[in-house]
Amino acid sequence: MLAFVKKKAGFGGELLKWLEPSIQNPNEVLIEVKACGICGSDVHFYEWPEEMEAQLSKAITFPRVLGHEVAGILREVGSQAKDFKVGDQVVCETWGGCGLCYYCRLGRFNHCLYQKRIGQKADGGMAKYVVVPSLSLYKIPENLSFNEGAVVEPLGVALHAFERCHFKAGDDMVIIGPGPIGLLGAMIAQAMGVGKLFVLGLDVDADRLQVASSLGAKSLDITRDDYQGIILGATEGKGVDLVLDVSGGKDSIPIALKLIKQGGEILEVGIGPVFPFDYVELVRKEAILIGSYRRLPSTWMRAINLIASKKVDVRPVMTHLLPLEKTREGFETLRQRKGLKVILNP
Numbered sequence: 263m264l265a266f267v268k269k270k271a272g273f274g275g276e277l278l279k280w281l282e283p284s285i286q287n288p289n290e291v292l293i294e295v296k297a298c299g300i301c302g303s304d305v306h307f308y309e310w311p312e313e314m315e316a317q318l319s320k321a322i323t324f325p326r327v328l329g330h331e332v333a334g335i336l337r338e339v340g341s342q343a344k345d346f347k348v349g350d351q352v353v354c355e356t357w358g359g360c361g362l363c364y365y366c367r368l369g370r371f372n373h374c375l376y377q378k379r380i381g382q383k384a385d386g387g388m389a390k391y392v393v394v395p396s397l398s399l400y401k402i403p404e405n406l407s408f409n410e411g412a413v414v415e416p417l418g419v420a421l422h423a424f425e426r427c428h429f430k431a432g433d434d435m436v437i438i439g440p441g442p443i444g445l446l447g448a449m450i451a452q453a454m455g456v457g458k459l460f461v462l463g464l465d466v467d468a469d470r471l472q473v474a475s476s477l478g479a480k481s482l483d484i485t486r487d488d489y490q491g492i493i494l495g496a497t498e499g500k501g502v503d504l505v506l507d508v509s510g511g512k513d514s515i516p517i518a519l520k521l522i523k524q525g526g527e528i529l530e531v532g533i534g535p536v537f538p539f540d541y542v543e544l545v546r547k548e549a550i551l552i553g554s555y556r557r558l559p560s561t562w563m564r565a566i567n568l569i570a571s572k573k574v575d576v577r578p579v580m581t582h583l584l585p586l587e588k589t590r591e592g593f594e595t596l597r598q599r600k601g602l603k604v605i606l607n608p
């Protein structure tokens with residue numbers, strides 16, 4: 263089969279003829295991949311930026327088929343995967359949890375101590391087939407397309423952030439970063455009854471900010487607009503209840519601290535190089551800084567419900583649908599910050 267493989271550290275990845283995987287354990291299933299999104303983390307693996315080298319080297323082993331935003335059809339089902347059958351339409355978690363470690367026993371599979379995530383420590387979904395443990399699987403209903411299915415994983419990242427904070431209907435909110443997770447966050451915020459919603463981006467994000475505006479947010483370009491004046495002006499000088507940072511940028515937390523009201527919450531989802539910030543401002547404002555990492559099984563179920571019930575329409579982020587043969591073009595598109603979600607159809 264054809265697969266997009268990263269063979270070693272450094273820039274790039276290649277389309278190669280790869281051995282078709284088969285299930286090795288009775289708890290595993292074989293998925294025929296119908297759609298696989300390219301994630302921001304895949305772009306990090308592809309680009310291999312020097313400042314992230316230490317983080318990336320720990321996260322992946324080689325050679326590796328990339329891709330974890332998978333939707334497809336079950337073609338083989340191990341004897342222990344009792345809740346599933348051949349032909350089921352599914353999406354899958356990057357690592358469903360070992361089910362046995364301390365965190366798995368607490369139900370916090372996202373903190374499993376023995377993670378072997380697809381696209382990193384096990385072969386991923388940028389291929390015709392992928393093998394995963396059945397603990398990773400979620401069925402999707404008929405009215406959800408495979409391409410929408412590939413967006414459940416990033417939607418889950420945004421949704422889990424809302425599970426981590428104390429957002430209430432009517433709260434005012436800022437989202438820093440108009441990429442796919444930020445815009446999916448804006449969709450969830452609207453579905454949950456956000457008050458005033460602001461989305462911040464850079465001049466290179468003009469197209470993405472336009473999508474944010476179409477979702478009912480006030481879009482601001484921080485390189486050009488007086489975003490602080492506008493947001494404080496719109497909130498009687500107090501600032502907003504919640505800032506969600508999905509960019510992990512150098513100035514994100516300093517900006518969040520300027521825009522948050524006293525006692526407000528800053529949700530950090532972004533992962534990138536590490537930057538210091540002025541924590542005294544956090545102390546003075548009694549602001550609460552919350553980390554949010556991946557998702558829980560319940561997040562998957564709720565994310566699927568949100569799309570299936572049409573409360574959240576993820577189609578505006580699905581900007582590029584490409585055959586697997588054009589994977590490299592997909593990566594290059596995202597490197598130039600063009601489009602939002604590139605979805606590969608093997």
Ligand SMILES: [Zn+2]
Nearest residue numbers: 301331415416
């Ligand atoms: Zn992802």
Ligand SMILES: [Zn+2]
Nearest residue numbers: 360363366374
């Ligand atoms: Zn575990």
